[in-house]
Amino acid sequence: MSDRALPASAAATGQTLSMAADTAAILPAQGLATAGATAAAPFAPAGPPQQREMPFAIVQGQPLLTLPQDLYIPPDALEIFLDTFEGPMDLLLYLIKRQNLDILDIPIAQITDQYMEYVELMKDLRLELAAEYLVMAALLAEIKSRMLLPRPAEAEEEEDPRADLVRRLQDYERFKRAAQDLDALPRLERDHYLVQALVPPGHRRLIPPEVDLREVLLALRDLLARADLFTSHKVEKESLSLRERMAIVLAKLQGMGFVPFVHLFEPHEGRAGLVVSFLAVLELIKSATIELVQAEPFAPIHVRLRTGA
């Protein structure tokens, strides 16, 4: 394999590089673009200047290696050609499909030669990318040599040297197709768009957290332990109902002005209830929260919230 320089002038002037080999019109491998008819579209916008039969490279005396005719290579984007192939597997698949070869019975010598021609071109174009292709080249060469070896008759079960490569090619082809299928799915930002309608403001709510009574009581226990201020030794059960009653009395007086004293008592509660109410009133008077007013002796007593001076 001799060194073959790329005719830089041809590329630089943006000419269409064509292939002088048997296959006159080579479409990129199926799936390079969605359809054959549009395959050239991304690469050949607005009629590039045409120049026919420009030998791209000479391989063993024959102008074999060129780019597919419909690939327009912009002067500064030679890698488009390389990007056309997603790697050595893709290139191999392309070579096989292009010639309608049976993937299960690849003429390995022929394919290897063609593959090497492309690899030589790539070596000229971009060395670091060619490295990956070189690994495949080595594999192909190895298979080719193993195919040439006479196979012992008794070694029936020995695997075809191409078997692993075929498996890999098939596996790659499946996912190559899967990628096309994926691309064809209706998707957001292309086939569908998300919608968003505005919501009138003022309806945001804050969900209050749940509280367990136990949490409240535990907080109180800690508080009691921290500051032992509840030292009064009243009967505490009484104390609580007294305090509840004080709150009830206050609520009754809220916004009412004078309220007859007797209205603070509910006779149906019985003696105990009356006592608690009475104690609550006394307690509230003591704490300067309510006041009793009696216009004259024996007149009805009225109660009201203290409004201050």
Next chain:
Amino acid sequence: MGTLTEAMSTRPPLKNILEGALLAAGGPLTLDGLAGLFAEEEAPPTREALSAALAALEADYRDRGIELAQVAGGFRIQVRQSCAPWVARLWDEKPPRYSRALLETLALIAYRQPITRGEIEDIRGVAVSTNIIKTLLEREWVRVVGHRDVPGRPALYASTRKFLDYFGLKSLNELPTLAEIRDPEFLGDDLPLEPPAPVTGALAEAGNSPTATQG
């Protein structure tokens, strides 16, 4: 000509295109903006046609959850006010658990009512933040039942019917006594105070921002 006719014959009704555009835009679109969706060569609709389509859209929405509104920036589709209270729940926010201070304050109001904020502070030894009182009032667990007739006339707080209902009590008498609370056996071990874990509405996990309800 062939492609023009083709495009026109496959073009969805104008109303549908406008509906899709207004909803996809996420904000108001002007008549000009809507007209700009149509290329010169595909027989763009006249302003009259656009207005008529918008009016038809508005009529279509009459019994729906959305409406067409005309605002300074143009036309936009928005959620109807009548549905907004439910839709806004998409962005419901659950604040973290209540603080120890709030629970203590609540307990003091329940056990020592009627009580002023100053008295709560005396017992707790630290100031009670206005937010705590506000939260308890908003939840309607406490209310102001009067004012103590001392300088400043501080409000007297008491617990409410809602407080009893929430905690499943018929009356304050059903609360354990202080003696019971002090008994280590009664409440058992301390609750492990969980770190605040803000749980938000249905959209939180999807990463949607609540910005939609603003403005």
Next chain:
Amino acid sequence: MGTLTEAMSTRPPLKNILEGALLAAGGPLTLDGLAGLFAEEEAPPTREALSAALAALEADYRDRGIELAQVAGGFRIQVRQSCAPWVARLWDEKPPRYSRALLETLALIAYRQPITRGEIEDIRGVAVSTNIIKTLLEREWVRVVGHRDVPGRPALYASTRKFLDYFGLKSLNELPTLAEIRDPEFLGDDLPLEPPAPVTGALAEAGNSPTATQG
């Protein structure tokens, strides 16, 4: 009781509330998320009622510019494909196109997950650029779900719900079926063609593949 009746009498039709929510959400909502819009005390709709309302909504949209779609993340309203060409003109940028390399990598992750970058490279026969992985991670179409316990502990990639949502799929089962592989008869029957277990399969292949794509 009065407030309950009041709330119920003023509540708009369920379909309208769902429409408002789905249009406001800006993304898919699950049935649970939709049910969460209704408080316990206001007679929340049953799942059957929700499904029926969604079906009615879908029918309402039959001739409109939008449609109700079910994807992995739940239900969403989206602009119909028939209106997309015009709606796309709202934005200056063209819809994003994705390279074959990205789509092949994404397909391998979707179909063969969990999968390492090395395994992807083995199948594609070419190195996977860091940019592609970065893009897929940034779009939240794939994520790292673990590390394979081999030297270097390579990350294992899997697809996400966002990936399904983007491509309008309810689940991975809805992915287009992988192309059938013809049985290479000439190779004999003893050839295990497709390793059945995806996780170990790729590793096994890496073992017997003479082409090293590292580096």
